[in-house]
Amino acid sequence: MTSAARARRVTIADVAREAQTSTASVSYALNGRPGISEATRERVLEVAARLGWSPASAARALAGAGADTIGLVLTKDPRDLSVEPFYMQFIAGVESALAVRSRGLLLEVAADADAEVEAIRRWRGSRRVDGVLLTDLRPHDQRIAVVREAGVPAVAVGDPSAAAGLTTVWTDDAAAMRQAVQHLAALGHRRITRVAAPRRYAYTAIRDDAFDQTARACGLDHDIVRSDLSEDAGAVATRAVLSSPRPPTGLIFDNDIMAVAALTTAHQRGLSVPGDVSIIAWDDSLLCRLVTPGLTALSHDVVALGAQAARRLLDVIDGAEPAVYQEATPMLQVRASTGPAPTEA
Amino acid sequence: MTSAARARRVTIADVAREAQTSTASVSYALNGRPGISEATRERVLEVAARLGWSPASAARALAGAGADTIGLVLTKDPRDLSVEPFYMQFIAGVESALAVRSRGLLLEVAADADAEVEAIRRWRGSRRVDGVLLTDLRPHDQRIAVVREAGVPAVAVGDPSAAAGLTTVWTDDAAAMRQAVQHLAALGHRRITRVAAPRRYAYTAIRDDAFDQTARACGLDHDIVRSDLSEDAGAVATRAVLSSPRPPTGLIFDNDIMAVAALTTAHQRGLSVPGDVSIIAWDDSLLCRLVTPGLTALSHDVVALGAQAARRLLDVIDGAEPAVYQEATPMLQVRASTGPAPTEA
DNA sequence: TTGTAAGCGTTATCAG
DNA sequence: CTGATAACGCTTACAA
Numbered sequence: 001m002t003s004a005a006r007a008r009r010v011t012i013a014d015v016a017r018e019a020q021t022s023t024a025s026v027s028y029a030l031n032g033r034p035g036i037s038e039a040t041r042e043r044v045l046e047v048a049a050r051l052g053w054s055p056a057s058a059a060r061a062l063a064g065a066g067a068d069t070i071g072l073v074l075t076k077d078p079r080d081l082s083v084e085p086f087y088m089q090f091i092a093g094v095e096s097a098l099a100v101r102s103r104g105l106l107l108e109v110a111a112d113a114d115a116e117v118e119a120i121r122r123w124r125g126s127r128r129v130d131g132v133l134l135t136d137l138r139p140h141d142q143r144i145a146v147v148r149e150a151g152v153p154a155v156a157v158g159d160p161s162a163a164a165g166l167t168t169v170w171t172d173d174a175a176a177m178r179q180a181v182q183h184l185a186a187l188g189h190r191r192i193t194r195v196a197a198p199r200r201y202a203y204t205a206i207r208d209d210a211f212d213q214t215a216r217a218c219g220l221d222h223d224i225v226r227s228d229l230s231e232d233a234g235a236v237a238t239r240a241v242l243s244s245p246r247p248p249t250g251l252i253f254d255n256d257i258m259a260v261a262a263l264t265t266a267h268q269r270g271l272s273v274p275g276d277v278s279i280i281a282w283d284d285s286l287l288c289r290l291v292t293p294g295l296t297a298l299s300h301d302v303v304a305l306g307a308q309a310a311r312r313l314l315d316v317i318d319g320a321e322p323a324v325y326q327e328a329t330p331m332l333q334v335r336a337s338t339g340p341a342p343t344e345a
Numbered sequence: 346m347t348s349a350a351r352a353r354r355v356t357i358a359d360v361a362r363e364a365q366t367s368t369a370s371v372s373y374a375l376n377g378r379p380g381i382s383e384a385t386r387e388r389v390l391e392v393a394a395r396l397g398w399s400p401a402s403a404a405r406a407l408a409g410a411g412a413d414t415i416g417l418v419l420t421k422d423p424r425d426l427s428v429e430p431f432y433m434q435f436i437a438g439v440e441s442a443l444a445v446r447s448r449g450l451l452l453e454v455a456a457d458a459d460a461e462v463e464a465i466r467r468w469r470g471s472r473r474v475d476g477v478l479l480t481d482l483r484p485h486d487q488r489i490a491v492v493r494e495a496g497v498p499a500v501a502v503g504d505p506s507a508a509a510g511l512t513t514v515w516t517d518d519a520a521a522m523r524q525a526v527q528h529l530a531a532l533g534h535r536r537i538t539r540v541a542a543p544r545r546y547a548y549t550a551i552r553d554d555a556f557d558q559t560a561r562a563c564g565l566d567h568d569i570v571r572s573d574l575s576e577d578a579g580a581v582a583t584r585a586v587l588s589s590p591r592p593p594t595g596l597i598f599d600n601d602i603m604a605v606a607a608l609t610t611a612h613q614r615g616l617s618v619p620g621d622v623s624i625i626a627w628d629d630s631l632l633c634r635l636v637t638p639g640l641t642a643l644s645h646d647v648v649a650l651g652a653q654a655a656r657r658l659l660d661v662i663d664g665a666e667p668a669v670y671q672e673a674t675p676m677l678q679v680r681a682s683t684g685p686a687p688t689e690a
Numbered sequence: 691t692t693g694t695a696a697g698c699g700t701t702a703t704c705a706g
Numbered sequence: 707c708t709g710a711t712a713a714c715g716c717t718t719a720c721a722a
Binding site: 054055125 | 354399400402404406412414427429433436440451453456470471605631632635636637648
């Protein structure tokens with residue numbers, strides 16, 4: 001008949017009483033800290049387990065220990081979020097790294113950059129998180145100033161040039177873009193177009209530059225079309241590009257969704273892929289493998305990226321100095337959507 | 346030169362001093378509670394804003410108020426998680442509902458059912474969450490006993506028959522399955538197979554039964570093949586089924602991933618879809634639209650489901666009585682992967 | 691309407 | 707090594 005005890009929670013005071021010692025010793029024992037005899041420690045641990053004690057993280061956080069939680073705020077419309085495989089992969093990676101150190105992940109979807117900053121401020125003020133992960137870096141990102149000023153441990157995911165000295169996890173997008181352009185050049189394409197993400201992302205300029213330079217070096221006609229990352233925008237951009245007087249024979253997209261949309265658009269217009277136009281996607285996901293023809297894509301391990309970012313953040317929380325970690329450069333995964341350039345009419 | 350003040354955080358005591366009142370009044374003012382004059386309230390609010398005060402949720406939670414956070418624990422291998430569009434859609438929906446009430450989402454990926462229960466216990470003990478969302482209900486789900494016993498507000502997402510009286514958000518999977526079977530029957534199919542999720546999910550038995558009954562009612566040869574929800578397992582199951590002496594001409598899958606895998610498998614074996622075999626997927630996602638031929642699928646709004654679940658959980662946290670909420674029944678979205686049964690050889 | 695003070699469950703300091 | 711005891715920031719009776 002233990003039902004009477006059900007309502008109250010077990011505290012370290014209970015454990016201390018039962019183990020005939022003080023709360024301080026219990027705290028030491030439970031946190032594996034020195035300054036306590038092995039005998040007491042074992043007794044405390046045994047009693048805690050028997051009583052079913054579990055730490056009240058609120059109290060712990062309040063007393064100055066960590067919250068054992070990191071924060072991730074995504075700036076996306078929820079419905080877009082759900083369609084981008086990237087984020088779920090990233091989150092999955094983060095979780096896998098957090099799980100082994102039993103940390104939690106606090107997730108928030110913000111409507112815009114201001115809401116994002118607001119969330120970070122709120123979190124740090126409320127001691128809910130020990131640190132934050134910053135994705136989708138923007139040029140002159142205000143979040144970086146905020147975390148720095150507020151002293152919030154943070155890791156930026158994106159190009160170091162946009163991270164202003166914060167610990168950074170990045171992939172070499174410029175090198176990846178070079179591969180893509182050179183692949184098309186090697187296949188004999190003379191006119192290529194890049195369908196790019198908005199300028200508000202820091203990586204956009206980097207990919208823009210790499211695209212321009214490599215295309216020029218290869219002596220290709222080249223052009224950049226600005227789009228957003230949605231399916232619709234990808235289709236619209238593709239239609240416009242393919243309707244031009246001398247349409248390009250190679251297209252490079254900034255994500256997989258737009259590339260798939262382009263594939264559909266090309267088919268609708270009776271164009272063959274890769275017979276009439278070759279398509280390259282960025283972010284190789286299930287989608288790229290499953291469509292017909294399979295999409296040649298710049299493939300990288302987003303799950304690993306998320307895991308690495310989370311691990312580095314835990315380091316930073318533990319006091320590590322800022323550092324820059326480069327992940328594997330996205331590799332061009334060649335599939336059926338790229339082929340020899342069509343011979344001129 | 347405000348740099349000296351940077352380290353300390355602003356507390357209600359600071360606000361009280363500055364506003365020349367007590368911490369109690371500040372608390373009342375900040376929480377919009379009665380028992381304070383309008384004049385002081387405004388003064389407090391103004392001072393709080395000026396000082397940049399933000400609530401310490403740790404302290405708040407410790408003092409007995411809520412944590413303003415709900416928990417969601419997913420039992421999946423992280424890499425599988427990232428491939429299932431369902432979860433990201435669900436999370437996106439949850440976030441959208443939470444955002445309007447400025448609540449956070451604590452996410453955890455558990456390796457197995459025990460880890461899941463452990464997470465819930467830990468959360469409730471640590472006062473990190475005000476309530477939890479339960480997805481992927483299992484028959485006799487231990488989590489239900491746990492939340493009940495621990496008095497954790499919870500909402501189950503799944504069939505009410507598995508939710509044991511908890512507030513539940515569900516879709517009528519039996520009705521959805523009937524549509525799928527009748528669709529195939531109407532197209533003249535005489536032999537159909539269901540490639541099903543593992544029995545550990547509560548919905549599996551419900552879909553099994555509906556499949557059997559409807560197929561029998563329609564006078565069809567029918568069979569159920571057990572699989573897991575992965576791409577590989579879907580391909581394996583499809584190969585096995587199509588190799589049988591008298592293969593079925595219609596296949597119904599329990600998710601979209603397996604259905605897409607089946608499509609690829611059929612093509613590899615030189616079979617036409619829907620010429621030789623018709624395919625129906627569950628959970629209509631981008632994938633189903635984008636593959637060729639497009640997949641006929643049971644389509645439902647998972648984002649809305651997540652939003653509804655989150656809203657109902659907030660109700661429960663606010664003391665609402667248990668209730669059952671039925672969401673729209675998945676609708677059969679007919680695409681090119683289903684067609685008339687092939688004429689017997 | 692206001693202010694005082696007692697928790698909430700830990701951690702951390704500092705004498706024994 | 708051990709045990710009181712004071713924070714931590716907020717909520718909430720209870721007094722004034």
